[in-house]
Amino acid sequence: KQEVTQIPAALSVPEGENLVLNCSFTDSAIYNLQWFRQDPGKGLTSLLLIQSSQREQTSGRLNASLDKSSGRSTLYIAASQPGDSATYLCAVRNYGQNFVFGPGTRLSVLP
């Protein structure tokens, strides 16, 4: 059964820092991996989708990489801002079209 973990569980950084969030999964037979952002009490907002054949995807200050063989993905956030404060979740999609989510990393960017 696929299991997804995220490290660290929480992170607090000063504004302007570059940071890396980590996601690991146990079964490398995935179709894709998606990174989401969740603000308190809200739904999930899709940030980046990486297909299994891809190595990375970029959107603005965000860059996500995927190493399927080692079961790892990283989300890189450049020049962090207080508005980036949220919980970041990764999810992998396996056969059967289900998503399996990690527990999330709670990010605080201090002004």
Added chain:
Amino acid sequence: DVKVTQSSRYLVKRTGEKVFLECVQDMDHENMFWYRQDPGLGLRLIYFSYDVKMKEKGDIPEGYSVSREKKERFSLILESASTNQTSMYLCASSLQGITEAFFGQGTRLTVV
């Protein structure tokens, strides 16, 4: 933009009531999902549907049922609400195949 809309942001129901949570998407997506999210447990899949009238159990289907009579609408039903079903419920949709998932804004259900 894809829009997934959940009928209520907040609901308070009594134990034993039958509860309906509604989700509508406007992008003709084949797949629709219901998750619940609890502190320390993360998001867990309750049910998903890959077509009208088709459904599959997720990881925690007990105490829930679903209905998908139209492609755009996926309903989650709590047959007899219990306090342990107090949670945040999230609906999602995606196209068939290996595509991006989109989520609704969530429904915070409290069962008293």
